[in-house]
Amino acid sequence: MQDTIYTIPVTEAYETPCECALCALEARFENDRVNYYLGPSLMEPDNRIATNDRGFCGRHFNMMYATQTNRLGLGLILDTYMNEQIARMKKHAGARNAGDAQKKGLFGGRGKGRDGVRAAEEICEYWKKHEKDCCICGDLEKTMNRYIDVIFHLYFSAKEFRDKFDGGMGYCMRHFRVLCESAGKMLSGGKQEEFLSSLVRQQLDNLDRINEEVNWFTKKFDYRNAQEPWKNSRDALPRGMRKMTGERDIGDN
Ligand SMILES: [Zn+2]
Ligand SMILES: [Zn+2]
Structure with a gap:
């Protein structure tokens, strides 16, 4: 649990408040991970x-x-990946071996009526x-589960983090x-209630906050508010959309 590979990123993610630490x-x-697969991983046969x-x-x-x-x-990654997958597909298709597919037709010239369908x-x-x-x-799924483990652990052991x-x-x-x-799965009864009541309150309060920001964004289009400050609403649309969907690709502008 004290594994720093997981605790350091979690602690850092909570250093500066943001719309979603996860x-x-x-x-x-x-x-x-993207940089890893394009870098060091390339040379590792496994x-x-x-x-x-x-x-x-x-x-x-x-x-x-x-x-x-x-x-x-x-x-290189795409080349050998395609190679492997095509060989598997040919095997599934019932080609006697990968080379046969071109030379003798896909099913080695056996031509049994339903071969194509199968x-x-x-x-x-x-x-x-x-x-x-x-x-x-x-990798992401495994690591996010570890991060959540760490969050629960720190929440109940480190006041500063909590x-x-x-x-x-x-x-x-x-x-x-x-x-x-x-x-629900990982915390026992008392801790589960303690954690979830705090989380739900935090979530609903912050949904209200961001809703107000989106609402002010729409009001700024009214000419009577033209001289009013934007407050926090300039980027309220992407933040609001991301808050509701979790979609990672919604832009910032
Ligand atoms: Zn999120
Ligand atoms: Zn993926």
Whole structure:
């Protein structure tokens, strides 16, 4: 539990109040992971086996592409990943071996009436499972669970952390739900009630706050308010949308 790999980012995320400390933790870890897969991991055979096996979701391929730092590295990852996946699909399709598909037709010239239908079903069944998989999403899920462990631990053992937690600006609704569900699973009766009553109060108060900011944003369009200050409302739209959805890609402008 005292593992600094997890406690340092958690403590740092709560240093400066923000709209969702878990979004901040997620973004930091995601970026680290993107750089890791494009960097040191490339040369590690075990990791290449994992990236060939699990691949990446669209979001994380996109993030790797957007770094623009290591196009060759990304090319190598994509090349061997495609290679592995195509070989698997051919196997599912029933091609006798990968090379046969081109030379003798997909099913090795056996031509049994329903081969195409069966091959399509097998490939799609495989792909349905595969497309839920992603190296970074998998790492992220495990690490976020550890972070939440650390949050619970610090909340009940470090007063300074607890004060910061209780004085926070709430969470996006996606992470609010994750925190509530984790508290339901991981905390015992008394602690669960203590943690959740504080969290729910904090969340509802802060939803009111951000709602008022969005409301003031709309009022600023009234010519009678043109000379009034924006207060905190200039970026109320992206913050409000992110608060309600937890969507990571909503911009800041
Ligand atoms: Zn969040
Ligand atoms: Zn992913």
